[in-house]
Amino acid sequence: MCRVVDLRQAVLAENDASALALREYLAAQGTVEVNLLSSPGSGKTALLEGLLSRAVAAGTPVAAITADLATENDARRLARAGAPVKQVLTDGLCHLEAGMLRGHLDGWLPRETRVLFVENVGNLVCPASYDIGESLRIVLGSVTEGEDKPLKYPTAFGLAHLVVITKTDIAGAVEFDGPAFRRNVQQVNPGVPVLETSARTGAGVDELLAFVLGHAAGVPAHRPLLARRHARHAHHRHDDGNARGPHADGHRHHDPGDPGDSHSHSHSHSHSDDPGHSRPAPSAVRGTAEAP
Numbered sequence: 174m175c176r177v178v179d180l181r182q183a184v185l186a187e188n189d190a191s192a193l194a195l196r197e198y199l200a201a202q203g204t205v206e207v208n209l210l211s212s213p214g215s216g217k218t219a220l221l222e223g224l225l226s227r228a229v230a231a232g233t234p235v236a237a238i239t240a241d242l243a244t245e246n247d248a249r250r251l252a253r254a255g256a257p258v259k260q261v262l263t264d265g266l267c268h269l270e271a272g273m274l275r276g277h278l279d280g281w282l283p284r285e286t287r288v289l290f291v292e293n294v295g296n297l298v299c300p301a302s303y304d305i306g307e308s309l310r311i312v313l314g315s316v317t318e319g320e321d322k323p324l325k326y327p328t329a330f331g332l333a334h335l336v337v338i339t340k341t342d343i344a345g346a347v348e349f350d351g352p353a354f355r356r357n358v359q360q361v362n363p364g365v366p367v368l369e370t371s372a373r374t375g376a377g378v379d380e381l382l383a384f385v386l387g388h389a390a391g392v393p394a395h396r397p398l399l400a401r402r403h404a405r406h407a408h409h410r411h412d413d414g415n416a417r418g419p420h421a422d423g424h425r426h427h428d429p430g431d432p433g434d435s436h437s438h439s440h441s442h443s444h445s446d447d448p449g450h451s452r453p454a455p456s457a458v459r460g461t462a463e464a465p
């Protein structure tokens with residue numbers, strides 16, 4: 174048992190190191206990565222199609238990577254938007270890892286890309302523990318999945334910077350209880366913003382894009398991540414012995430060095446294997462979301 178735990182920690186630590194390198198690589202060229210997580214069929218690709226086509230129409234340089242165990246279906250759908258798109262096949266793996274993603278970006282990702290959207294493998298369990306170099310993690314829950322999913326998958330929903338309710342056009346037909354879903358989200362992730370969307374009608378898609386671009390605008394083109402992280406570790410550091418990986422205890426970590434971060438240090442502790450924790454200050458992101 175101990176060996177299994179040790180092995181898992183080693184895998185996550187290796188991934189964290191790759192995520193740190195990837196984040197720095199992206200930061201150096203001014204690209205912000207957005208990780209989209211949800212269970213299969215929640216509407217990641219449909220929503221991403223809407224986001225990409227709006228961004229392309231506005232002249233914003235965006236790109237997308239979509240990961241699946243099999244088929245290139247999603248890449249074909251996304252390519253219709255006119256942005257650079259790449260399909261990653263994970264060879265049976267139920268999540269993306271930072272090193273794997275990096276290998277697909279090298280030589281492909283256009284340098285001018287401002288936002289790189291990454292559609293993770295449809296799964297609410299495995300991908301939740303893997304930092305893939307993102308600065309914004311968006312977790313989707315569709316109205317057809319039930320209001321209790323945030324409680325059943327607290328790691329996934331608990332580590333989101335933004336939760337998006339999808340397929341609201343059919344909420345009535347499935348008697349989706351929005352307030353209950355929102356309560357459950359807040360239980361595992363207090364204060365996280367929640368947006369409602371429908372890829373079918375387009376409702377909420379402009380707001381979602383504005384949220385993402387508002388976040389990107391707050392991330393400088395080049396961030397001296399290592400220097401900041403070392404300073405933070407000198408400030409507070411301990412090893413909580415968590416065998417479940419980064420953020421698996423459901424807390425979010427905001428980055429005191431991020432621009433717009435004017436609120437006090439609100440989380441209770443930090444991990445010693447911190448590379449996944451350069452995510453934006455939730456309050457800074459929230460402020461963007463609530464802007465009219």
Ligand SMILES: Nc1nc2c(ncn2[C@@H]2O[C@H](COP(=O)(O)OP(=O)(O)OP(=O)(O)O)[C@@H](O)[C@H]2O)c(=O)[nH]1
Nearest residue numbers: 212213214215216217218219295340343371372373
């Ligand atoms: N009514 C309705 N259907 C939707 C909406 N978004 C997606 N769908 C449908 O839901 C199904 C799954 O959508 P996808 O976009 O493929 O979902 P996904 O999360 O990308 O799925 P995986 O990549 O397999 O995990 C498709 O049949 C879509 O047409 C929506 O806003 N409203």
Ligand SMILES: [Mg+2]
Nearest residue numbers: 217218247292
């Ligand atoms: Mg998809």
